[in-house]
Amino acid sequence: MKGNFFHATIETMDPEELQILQEKKLKKQIKYVYEKSEFYQRKFKEAGLLPGDIRSIHDLRKIPFTEKDELRESQEKNPPLGSHAAVDMEKVIRIHSSSGTTGNPSFIGITRHDHEVWTQITGRSIYAWGIRPSDVIIHAVGLTLFVGGLPVKDAIENIGATFVPIGTGASERVIFTAQLLRANALHCTPSYAIYLADYVRNKKNMEPRDLGFRKIICGAEQGGGIPAIRKRIQEDYDCFLTEGMGNSDAAPIVFGECPEQSGMHFCGQEYILCEVIDPDTEKVLEMKEGLKGELVYTHLDRECCPLIRFRSRDHIEVWTDRCGCGRTSFRIRCFGRTDDMLTVLGVNVFPSAIRDVVGSLRPKTTGEVLVALEKPGPAVTPPLKLEVEYGKEAVHLAELKNEIETLLNSRLNFRASVDLVPEGSLPRYEMKAKLVKKLWEA
Numbered sequence: 001m002k003g004n005f006f007h008a009t010i011e012t013m014d015p016e017e018l019q020i021l022q023e024k025k026l027k028k029q030i031k032y033v034y035e036k037s038e039f040y041q042r043k044f045k046e047a048g049l050l051p052g053d054i055r056s057i058h059d060l061r062k063i064p065f066t067e068k069d070e071l072r073e074s075q076e077k078n079p080p081l082g083s084h085a086a087v088d089m090e091k092v093i094r095i096h097s098s099s100g101t102t103g104n105p106s107f108i109g110i111t112r113h114d115h116e117v118w119t120q121i122t123g124r125s126i127y128a129w130g131i132r133p134s135d136v137i138i139h140a141v142g143l144t145l146f147v148g149g150l151p152v153k154d155a156i157e158n159i160g161a162t163f164v165p166i167g168t169g170a171s172e173r174v175i176f177t178a179q180l181l182r183a184n185a186l187h188c189t190p191s192y193a194i195y196l197a198d199y200v201r202n203k204k205n206m207e208p209r210d211l212g213f214r215k216i217i218c219g220a221e222q223g224g225g226i227p228a229i230r231k232r233i234q235e236d237y238d239c240f241l242t243e244g245m246g247n248s249d250a251a252p253i254v255f256g257e258c259p260e261q262s263g264m265h266f267c268g269q270e271y272i273l274c275e276v277i278d279p280d281t282e283k284v285l286e287m288k289e290g291l292k293g294e295l296v297y298t299h300l301d302r303e304c305c306p307l308i309r310f311r312s313r314d315h316i317e318v319w320t321d322r323c324g325c326g327r328t329s330f331r332i333r334c335f336g337r338t339d340d341m342l343t344v345l346g347v348n349v350f351p352s353a354i355r356d357v358v359g360s361l362r363p364k365t366t367g368e369v370l371v372a373l374e375k376p377g378p379a380v381t382p383p384l385k386l387e388v389e390y391g392k393e394a395v396h397l398a399e400l401k402n403e404i405e406t407l408l409n410s411r412l413n414f415r416a417s418v419d420l421v422p423e424g425s426l427p428r429y430e431m432k433a434k435l436v437k438k439l440w441e442a
């Protein structure tokens with residue numbers, strides 16, 4: 001740790017120089033995976049490939065993708081960790097699980113070496129957020145099994161900052177502890193930051209800014225990077241908000257946003273390789289400014305549960321121009337997951353983008369919105385039905401309805417039918433927000 005950087009040499013490395021290092025590690029990892037993982041040995045054979053066929057990052061394209069369903073099946077057929085796991089249980093020191101947003105949760109094992117790598121990558125991301133040894137951080141996300149729990153603790157302690165493990169569903173404890181310990185940072189989901197602000201106002205008769213959190217770090221869902229939500233949380237708490245993103249199967253926090261607030265830096269440099277693909281054609285896209293696509297992960301240094309070309313289903317936008325902080329890695333913003341995506345007359349619509357538009361009309365709206373789907377997506381016949389909460393300052397509801405529908409059409413290019421509902425009618429979430437109501441399940 002030195003000045004602005006957790007690992008200055010790597011974080012400021014010339015991208016071409018980094019690529020040489022990545023290629024060297026890729027060849028070693030491919031050989032390891034082929035020798036140790038039955039799952040990948042089979043996949044390679046089916047594709048008619050030998051480890052020697054992969055000599056460059058470009059050659060990676062010869063290898064088929066790995067899907068989450070394949071990992072799940074591999075684990076069901078070959079417990080405990082699946083035939084993709086490349087070590088005996090004797091070498092595994094901890095088990096985590098994916099959150100199971102789609103399907104059953106699956107387990108992820110790490111060896112002592114994997115643990116060191118996770119602490120390094122996660123540490124770079126957290127340091128990029130601006131966390132330093134003098135910070136006292138209230139951890140208000142899950143602690144058990146979830147990769148955003150103990151690995152974050154390890155990384156924060158490694159930096160030398162103070163980790164305060166509170167977990168979820170304990171707002172009274174968050175408030176009490178924050179005040180008593182003079183905690184200056186909060187790690188939570190953006191939904192929780194909004195929930196807590198309402199909670200202290202309604203139940204404690206105090207302002208969120210009086211809690212003293214000057215740094216709020218968001219993760220585990222999109223929202224921290226949605227302009228209307230970021231603005232709302234920063235104003236409510238008088239704080240600086242940055243966000244991070246990881247993937248249970250890849251590493252806990254692979255991307256961390258620096259105080260320049262212009263996207264999350266890639267922090268897995270020599271440990272993970274990222275590709276961006278067109279999710280429909282599956283073609284690899286050139287990493288360049290403004291690129292949009294799906295993120296694909298390949299481990300370059302993983303012992304247990306290594307992945308090659310793992311489709312994350314995260315849809316991202318990429319920036320490659322140089323950041324003011326001095327880090328040379330590319331930056332991203334995640335705007336949704338494949339499971340959340342809707343298609344209205346061929347136009348892709350992510351609920352997080354709708355939330356941004358509705359939130360930009362605060363205080364005429366409360367910022368809360370629910371997409372009401374009549375049948376399973378992604379295809380939706382317009383108009384897309386939305387429930388939007390109007391705020392205290394909304395006077396002419398017919399005009400507001402029209403304003404929201406027009407703004408959605410001009411900004412996101414689809415036709416909506418807005419049903420305005422009073423403040424407090426839509427559900428609030430302490431962990432991740434659910435933005436879609438499935439009417440056929442109701």
Ligand SMILES: [Zn+2]
Nearest residue numbers: 258260323325
């Ligand atoms: Zn930066």
